[in-house]
Amino acid sequence: MALFGGTVDERREPRSLVEFRAGKMSLSQGVVTADKRKGLVYMKTSGDSLLHFCWKDRQNGEVVDAEFLTIPQCTTGRVFLLKFKDHSSRRFFYWMQEPSSSKDKELAKKVNELLTNPPEGGGGEGLPDLPPGYMAIPSSQLQSMLSGGRVDQQQLMELLGGAAGGIPHALAGGGLGRAGGVSADRPSSQVSHTPTSSALPAATPRAPSRPTRSQQQQLDDLQSILSSLNVPGETQAAESQQSSPEDAVNLNEVFSSHVIRPLANDEEVVAELSSHLPPTGETAEDVLSSPQFQSALSTFHSGLTSGQLGPLMSQFGLGDGVSQSAASGDLKAFADALQGEMGGGGASGGGGVASGTTGEEGEGEKGEGGEGEGKKEGGGKKEGEGKKEGEGEKEEQKGSEQN
Amino acid sequence: MSAGDWCLVESDPGVFTELIREFGVQGAQVEEVWSLDEQSFENLKPVHGLIFLYKWRSEEPAQGSVVQDSRLEDIFFAKQVIKNACATLAILNLLLNTSHPDVTLGSTLSEFKEFTLPLDPSSRGLAVTNSDHIRKAHNSFSRQQMFEFDEQLAKKDDDVFHFVAYVEVKGRLYELDGLKEGPVDLGKCDEGDWLKTVKPVLDQRIQSYTAGEIHFNLMAIVTDRKMQLERQITLSESQRDMAAKRIEALIAGEVAMEDSSGLPSDPAELQTVIEEAETQLASLQEKMAEETSKLERYKLENIRRKHNYLPLIMELLKILARRGQLVPLVEQAKRKKQQQREQKEKKNTASAETAK
Numbered sequence: 035m036a037l038f039g040g041t042v043d044e045r046r047e048p049r050s051l052v053e054f055r056a057g058k059m060s061l062s063q064g065v066v067t068a069d070k071r072k073g074l075v076y077m078k079t080s081g082d083s084l085l086h087f088c089w090k091d092r093q094n095g096e097v098v099d100a101e102f103l104t105i106p107q108c109t110t111g112r113v114f115l116l117k118f119k120d121h122s123s124r125r126f127f128y129w130m131q132e133p134s135s136s137k138d139k140e141l142a143k144k145v146n147e148l149l150t151n152p153p154e155g156g157g158g159e160g161l162p163d164l165p166p167g168y169m170a171i172p173s174s175q176l177q178s179m180l181s182g183g184r185v186d187q188q189q190l191m192e193l194l195g196g197a198a199g200g201i202p203h204a205l206a207g208g209g210l211g212r213a214g215g216v217s218a219d220r221p222s223s224q225v226s227h228t229p230t231s232s233a234l235p236a237a238t239p240r241a242p243s244r245p246t247r248s249q250q251q252q253l254d255d256l257q258s259i260l261s262s263l264n265v266p267g268e269t270q271a272a273e274s275q276q277s278s279p280e281d282a283v284n285l286n287e288v289f290s291s292h293v294i295r296p297l298a299n300d301e302e303v304v305a306e307l308s309s310h311l312p313p314t315g316e317t318a319e320d321v322l323s324s325p326q327f328q329s330a331l332s333t334f335h336s337g338l339t340s341g342q343l344g345p346l347m348s349q350f351g352l353g354d355g356v357s358q359s360a361a362s363g364d365l366k367a368f369a370d371a372l373q374g375e376m377g378g379g380g381a382s383g384g385g386g387v388a389s390g391t392t393g394e395e396g397e398g399e400k401g402e403g404g405e406g407e408g409k410k411e412g413g414g415k416k417e418g419e420g421k422k423e424g425e426g427e428k429e430e431q432k433g434s435e436q437n
Numbered sequence: 438m439s440a441g442d443w444c445l446v447e448s449d450p451g452v453f454t455e456l457i458r459e460f461g462v463q464g465a466q467v468e469e470v471w472s473l474d475e476q477s478f479e480n481l482k483p484v485h486g487l488i489f490l491y492k493w494r495s496e497e498p499a500q501g502s503v504v505q506d507s508r509l510e511d512i513f514f515a516k517q518v519i520k521n522a523c524a525t526l527a528i529l530n531l532l533l534n535t536s537h538p539d540v541t542l543g544s545t546l547s548e549f550k551e552f553t554l555p556l557d558p559s560s561r562g563l564a565v566t567n568s569d570h571i572r573k574a575h576n577s578f579s580r581q582q583m584f585e586f587d588e589q590l591a592k593k594d595d596d597v598f599h600f601v602a603y604v605e606v607k608g609r610l611y612e613l614d615g616l617k618e619g620p621v622d623l624g625k626c627d628e629g630d631w632l633k634t635v636k637p638v639l640d641q642r643i644q645s646y647t648a649g650e651i652h653f654n655l656m657a658i659v660t661d662r663k664m665q666l667e668r669q670i671t672l673s674e675s676q677r678d679m680a681a682k683r684i685e686a687l688i689a690g691e692v693a694m695e696d697s698s699g700l701p702s703d704p705a706e707l708q709t710v711i712e713e714a715e716t717q718l719a720s721l722q723e724k725m726a727e728e729t730s731k732l733e734r735y736k737l738e739n740i741r742r743k744h745n746y747l748p749l750i751m752e753l754l755k756i757l758a759r760r761g762q763l764v765p766l767v768e769q770a771k772r773k774k775q776q777q778r779e780q781k782e783k784k785n786t787a788s789a790e791t792a793k
Contacts, residue, residue, distance in 0.1 A: 283770040289753075293766060303756055310752050312744035314737050321749075326738070330746035350751045369767045372754060378761030 050076035052144045055131040058089055070292065072131060077145065087145075283365065285335040286328055294322045339363045447742065448490050448598075451735030452578055453528065453656060459574035461543025462532060464664055470655040473639060478632045484657045485540060486531035486604040487635060488524075489642070491653035493599040500638060501612060501623040509619065512606050513550060515561035517615030522565060525575045527600035529565065530613040531658055534604045539660040545570045562615065578742060603638070605631035610638070662728045670721050677714035680707045 053076035058069040072092040132141070297303050298319035311321050321327055337343045344361025348354075352375060359371035453467035467488075468481055478484065504512065513533035517526050532542060533550045542550070549568055553561040565571060601614040608628050612621040626634035643653070683700050684707045701707055757763040 283767060283774055285750075287770040287774065288766050290770070297753070297757075306756060307749060307752055310746075310749035312741050312746075314740050316737075321741070322753075324741055326741040326744070327746055327749070331750060334747070334750050346747075350748075350755075366764075366767055366771070369758070369763045373758040373761060373763045376755055376758035378757075378759050378763065 050078050052077050052141065054137075054141045055092065056089075057131050070290070285331045285338075285365070288365075289322070289328075289331060291323060295319065298322050335365070338365060338368060447578065448524065448600075448654060448656070449738075450656060451738050452742070453488075453524070454735060455739050456525070456574055456578065457528060457532065457658070459577065460528075460532075460571060461545040463541040463543060464539045464661045465532070465658050466661050468657050468659050468662075470657050473636050478636075481657050481659050482632075483537060483539065483660050484632060485535040485537050485660070486602055486658050487639075488527050488531060488600055488602050488656040488658070489639065489653065490524075490598055490600050490656070491642075500641065501621040503617060503619045504611070504622050505619060508607075508609075508622075512611060512613075512620045513554070513561075514558050514613055514620045515553065515565065515615065516558040516618075518559055518562040519566055522575065523598075523600045523615060525571065526562065526565060526615045527602040527613070528658070529571075530615065531602040531604055534606050534611075534613075535658075537660070539664070558619065578739075603635050610634045612638075663725065663732075666721055666725045666728065670718060670725070673714045673717045673721065677711050677718070680710040680714065683707055684711075 053074060055072065056075045057071060057073050074090045074092050075088070076090070077087050298317065298321075304318045307318055311318060312326075314321070316324075334343075338360060341361050341363035344357045347357040347360050352372070356368070356371045356375050359367040362368075450467045450469045457465060457467065465485060470481065470487070471477060513530060515526060515530055517523055519526075529546070529549075532540070532546060545568070549564070549571070553564045556564065599614075599616065601612055603610065603612055603623075605611075605626055605628060608625060610623040610626040610631055612623055614621065623638055624634065639655070680700055683702075684704050687702070687704055687707075700710060754763060757766065
């Protein structure tokens with residue numbers, strides 16, 4: 035973290051007062067989704083004496099957000115909420131990308147301090163080479179400001195955990211937050227979710243200024259946002275850690291926001307999905323990025339990998355190959371089989387029908403199979419050798435049969 | 438689902454609020470508690486009871502002592518004998534002990550209470566199963582209706598979550614934990630301000646968790662916010678109107694009117710009273726609007742929760758498969774994960790080397 039040692043960029047802009055790596059999140063219909071780009075949040079004052087809160091894409095350097103704040107509130111955790119006191123509809127979410135969570139509290143505190151006690155424009159103590167309007171606070175002074183506890187941290191800092199996804203239902207999607215002594219977390223032991231010291235119980239509140247009604251209101255709002263918060267990226271990370279040391283993926287990862295967004299905006303897709311959407315009048319994108327859908331996806335994935343979805347496939351008009359691949363409990367095999375049956379076979383060498391141990395029989399019946407059937411993990415034990423080639427051949431066969 | 442099957446419900450104020458309304462309870466709602474400081478409790482008052490959700494551990498620090506005397510007649514306590522019903526059980530244990538005039542239990546719960554009062558705690562717990570109404574309300578929040586399968590088989594972690602209730606009964610604080618033999622007496626408390634007493638209990642409990650495994654949340658059953666706000670609005674309005682009338686009376690020279698309202702006799706001061714009431718009203722109206730939009734959001738979320746997403750997921754998979762995108766997407770996700778893992782390993786190796 036560069037407090038004053040930040041980089042001075044070419045345009046001789048003031049150095050950042052505080053900066054840290056964090057990604058953006060978007061809020062839609064009360065659901066927060068992570069934007070996976072790598073970003074940087076930094077704060078600076080500028081010639082116009084305003085305090086700027088900026089977010090920059092670390093990869094292409096594009097500055098996406100530059101908002102000056104009047105009297106903002108900020109909350110933090112691995113997820114930050116930046117909220118304006120006077121525009122309740124404007125909420126900005128950021129998720130921490132700093133590798134270690136140990137500094138989260140410190141960073142949040144600094145941001146809050148800067149927001150609450152912004153450096154005054156044209157201050158006398160500015161470093162000589164700084165443009166007018168920028169006042170550098172001597173670090174000693176800043177330090178005392180930071181440790182002075184003048185801001186009501188109880189009110190300003192709400193540490194959030196991720197939610198929904200594949201969490202046991204008792205907690206899934208539940209409001210997870212830590213404030214004062216009350217805290218909740220997703221039941222994974224994911225390191226990045228361990229509460230930082232700011233989750234200290236309220237036993238030691240430090241003489242906070244009496245929260246105003248509007249502060250309380252914002253907390254209320256925050257609660258409501260949190261109660262439907264979904265952090266797909268983190269949920270998946272946690273799951274993967276648990277599920278397999280290998281690179282097994284789950285459906286939540288397959289349907290990441292990058293995949294969902296274009297799909298949900300494809301008219302043809304939307305038309306086909308419309309009858310299956312919940313009767314809330316929301317857009318397909320809202321639904322697909324909702325924690326409830328993500329949670330359903332996670333349940334579906336659990337069902338699939340447990341091999342229990344096999345019998346269900348015929349109810350959706352799918353053939354034995356798909357049923358058997360579903361019964362095998364392997365996602366990739368299921369994808370292969372489904373794509374094969376739906377005629378999208380030739381895409382990436384994945385068109386081969388893969389199936390579990392009973393695969394050969396089933397395929398034989400449908401007359402699609404052949405000895406060289408692409409076997410995935412399940413069947414691979416027996417026929418690991420011929421796997422690759424078999425798949426290639428299969429792909430061609432299928433392509434011609436289906437189209 | 439057979440009669441004995443109870444689904445897990447999500448721990449969310451919107452779910453719990455709808456749940457208790459479906460039980461037929463009026464005048465109450467559920468709010469999540471985010472901080473144990475006085476101010477947050479102040480904003481929730483009156484609080485009829487708290488529900489604490491936590492990750493169950495085989496060794497919980499013991500607090501208080503199990504009640505075994507005649508007080509059992511005054512405390513409704515049911516033991517948990519049904520799997521997955523602990524949320525509903527904690528809510529019932531809480532609600533059936535509240536005597537607050539704001540809360541109306543409704544026929545289902547009143548009858549249930551009456552019916553189960555002569556029973557022992559285990560039988561009461563079992564009786565919950567026999568209430569179709571309660572079970573249906575509970576199970577309407579099932580997320581597994583998508584298809585029935587034994588998720589236990591698929592779940593890798595054996596995290597067990599448990600709900601307990603905290604209530605005040607006749608000046609004493611009790612913990613009602615369906616897994617214990619009886620209500621746990623946590624000592625004397627002020628009937629009007631029992632939250633003061635529960636705070637250290639919760640603090641202690643929360644602190645017993647190490648920082649890395651804090652898995653809990655706290656819900657409060659409070660008075661229906663809109664009902665409460667309406668009352669406050671009526672009060673402020675009448676205050677304002679009375680002050681206005683008094684000003685008129687003063688102007689008309691009827692100074693003799695006795696001050697039964699506690700209002701000042703000075704027109705300027707009365708004007709201040711009116712202004713204060715107006716400010717108060719504006720803020721109450723604002724809260725009311727927020728409450729309304731919150732309930733609308735709950736409604737929307739509950740529709741989403743109850744929706745069966747299976748056809749949607751299948752359709753989505755089929756579309757992607759037809760377009761030949763499904764396999765590449767799975768592979769892409771796999772590659773990405775692989776990369777992430779490799780990067781992580783690289784980093785770990787690097788930092789390990791630096792450490793040397």
